[in-house]
Amino acid sequence: MASAADPIPASNLPPFPHHSLTVATIDLSALAHNLVQIRRRLSPSCDILAVVKADAYGHGAVGISQALVRSGINRLGVATIDEGLALREAGVRVSVLVMGAVLPNQLPDLMAHQLTPVIHDPSIAARFAELAQSRPEPYPVHVKVDTGMGRLGLRPEEVLPMLQSPSFKGPLRAEGLMTHLADADNQNPEFTMAQLTRFRSVVGQLAAAGLSLPLLHVANSAAIFRHPSAHFSLVRPGIMLYGYSPIPVIESPPDLRPVLSLTTQVVQVRALAPGESVSYNRAFVATRSSRIAVLPIGYADGYNRSLSNRGHVLIHGCEARIVGRVCMDMTMVDVTDIPSVMPGDEAVLIGRQGSRQISAADLAAWLETIPYEILCAIGPRAPRVYR
Template sequence: MDRKFIHFRPTEARIDLGAVVHNVRVLGALTPAGTAFMAVVKADAYGHGAVPVARAARDAGASWFGVALLEEALELRGAGLSEPVLVLGAVPASAAPAAVGADVRLALFDPDLARALDAAARERGRPARVHLKIDTGMGRVGVRPEDLAAFLDLLGTLPGVEVEGVFTHFATADETDLSFARDQLERFHRCLELLSHRGVRPRIRHAANTAGILALPESHLDLVRAGIGLYGIYPSAEVVRSADLRPVLRWTTRI
């Protein structure tokens, strides 16, 4: 890393940004041509340093960044990174003006946030670009498939909200038994059919996390999201070691 530290302890955590570049290229090579690559740099890039990791990933071909909080997205913007950033987690409605002002995409599943984004978009004269999050079985956040039609009715009344993307998240793609992950993907495709029937056709569909990139090629769609694999770590012991991932962090000490 570029930063220099004054320290007296003999133990260091060393970050190899070259390994980030390598991992982006290795994981990206597993996806079809034209599939975009999102580098997930939430939680200060899993403690590795969000800004330097994002820059290294961008230089290796990542065209999107994923974060958990709006504050993390604004940090990237403040560092001069202009690539699309998607906040994957929940964001309060009060944050809508800041998100629209910084051209940060938000995961959308909350009606109050949708209304606030529409108001912010109309005030600023620019669309609020969102990625509709569908909960196909993770049980964390997202619109449930049975509630999707009603949510689309709401979005139809909010012209300032542009549904640029739609996505879901796998709960068990890092397990040997991929049957539930495939069930989730099937539910996701049924939701995509409903969106199309309602005239909503997001240009970016995504589902694959690191485990999905490695084990479920049918889930790659328009974009993949590399989190833990970006840092050279497999999602679990059950995922087949099919890619030459290199650890980004190394602990060193003198004894």
């Protein structure tokens, strides 16, 4: 006779629908709106490489990329080869630039799936050229020059010698030259201007040697807004696509719409007598008769533990304060002053409810970080639902 401890035969299992009470809803009309806001700032000769790394900043790279391609985007940027492969596996066929570092042992897979690497070091170019030698056509690559980010890239004086080396006389074709700005969100443009001068000087050296690369790209979201002189032939927006300004305090904020809402449902409402406590370490002790709603979301979902006793969610259109420690899978909020909260009621962690709204920028302010980190942290347990 079968006992409860026996493994369940696979054939006895029903299909697996989603049961998550926590859902990230992705508003594709907001994405399209933000794309229009970006396009409005660009000259007709400037194209967009949409940055969809880190699972499209938590929004789901496949769903976002497919929507962007439908809106006419034909260049995407990811950080890793695996992110690029996931797009290819989902049938995304447009150009995908792998912007992060690629090491030689990763190159065969990258080429097999027609991903475009960024060369950040002359030694990688030489190794890559060896691997690409047998191909009928030169393999397209972008070259990254470090003009001041102090992170990844060739030094300005290394670019011309590398492009004149045998690697670029057959096996490889330099399709693009890029750099990344370290301080484009700063009101003081001095450092950005210095980076642009260094970039232009490299472009000038290449031109003087008879080399012109079709794609020059520098601008992230902040530079798209602040520095039209950084637009060149491509721009690389990330955070703006998802509805957030890259510049925390700005005189005339861009008209952007947050794309992601994060909601969950109340699973229990508990009565608390004065002196009773909530969650680990008793970090919240009731000073009055209270009602506490339990939410099935925690730091494993990217709802940061530092929100313990800090910040709020929206229930019935009202602010419900987070009380006690945020746990791995649960968070408790005070609903004493919100009438008739019941299990099943919606709680909004990011998004709008009634006349109130919580944005990823609000969470970032509570946590002393940036909206990027809030969005990227939202974990895989919350299904991304596109509408």
